[in-house]
Amino acid sequence: MPRANSIRIVPITSAAQLREAHALRRKVFIEEQHVPEEMELDQDDQRAFHVLALDGERAVGCGRFVAHESEIKIGRMVVTRDLRGCGIGRRVLEFLMDAARQHGHRKAVLHAQLTAEGFYLKQGFTAIGDVFEEAGIVHRKMQREL
Numbered sequence: 001m002p003r004a005n006s007i008r009i010v011p012i013t014s015a016a017q018l019r020e021a022h023a024l025r026r027k028v029f030i031e032e033q034h035v036p037e038e039m040e041l042d043q044d045d046q047r048a049f050h051v052l053a054l055d056g057e058r059a060v061g062c063g064r065f066v067a068h069e070s071e072i073k074i075g076r077m078v079v080t081r082d083l084r085g086c087g088i089g090r091r092v093l094e095f096l097m098d099a100a101r102q103h104g105h106r107k108a109v110l111h112a113q114l115t116a117e118g119f120y121l122k123q124g125f126t127a128i129g130d131v132f133e134e135a136g137i138v139h140r141k142m143q144r145e146l
Contacts, residue, residue, distance in 0.1 A: 006055070007053050007054065007055055007060065007061075007086075007088050007091060008053070008054045009051055009052070009053050009054075009091050009092055009095040010051060010052055010054060011049070011050070011051055011099070012050035012051060012052055012062075017050075017052055017059075018045070018050060020052060020059040020062075021050055021052055021059065021062040021064075021076075022041065022045075023059070024059055024060075024061065024062050024078050024080065025040060025041075025062065025076055025078055026040070027078075027080075028078040028080075028081075029076075029078065029135075032081070033135075033137060034136065035135040035136070035137070036135065039135050040076075040135075044064075044066045044075075045064070047066060047067075048064040048065060048066045048076075049064060049065050049066075049067070049096070049099060049100075049103075050062065050063070050064045051063055051064070051092060051095050051096060051099075053079070053088050053091065053092050055083070060079060060080045060083050060088060061077075061078060061079040061080065061083070061088045061089065061092050062076065062077070062078055062092065063075070063076060063077035063078075063092040063093065063095075063096050064076045064077075064096070065096050065099075065100055065108070067100075067103070067105060070104070070105055070106045070107065071105060071106065071107040071108065071109055072096075072100045072105045072107075072108050072109070072146075073108075073109050073110060074093065074096055074097075074108055074109070074110040075110060075111065077089060077092055077093065079092075089119065090119075090123065093123055094123075096108075097146055100146055101146045105146055106145065106146055107143060107144070107145055107146060108125075108143065108144055108146055109141065109142065109143045110125070110141075110142050110143075111134055111139045111140070111141055111142075112125070112139060112140055112141075112142050113137050113138070113139055114131060114137075114138040114139060114140060117140055117142070120142050121142075123144070124144045125142040125143060125144045126142060126143060126144065127140050127141070127142050128140075128141045128142060128143055129141055
């Protein structure tokens with residue numbers, strides 16, 4: 001099993017890499033969590049900044065952000081089931097936030113699945129408001145300054 005520091009996080013720069021990210025998202029969100037496909041693969045994919053986590057050449061995680069003026073919305077973060085808990089999600093999140101800072105964004109928001117709220121709290125996010133349902137899954141809005 002790889003350690004988080006052996007994983008490379010790279011910006012997605014090709015259609016082939018985006019297909020790899022979509023395959024990961026399909027496996028986790030559509031197949032494992034039963035999110036409707038039309039909700040998962042959305043129009044924001046065309047304008048988002050995407051990253052892949054690579055173990056050698058194998059895609060093992062991904063994430064994206066969509067810019068909204070001075071803030072970004074982070075989303076579509078997944079790690080393959082066999083590597084969850086190894087620090088890959090933290091590395092993807094850090095890469096996304098660093099890239100956002102470099103582009104002049106000052107704040108990050110996200111809709112965390114309630115089961116992942118603790119992960120985001122450890123990364124400096126704070127919960128905002130009540131829980132809500134999105135795609136049949138309970139979420140909470142969270143934010144942090146970049």
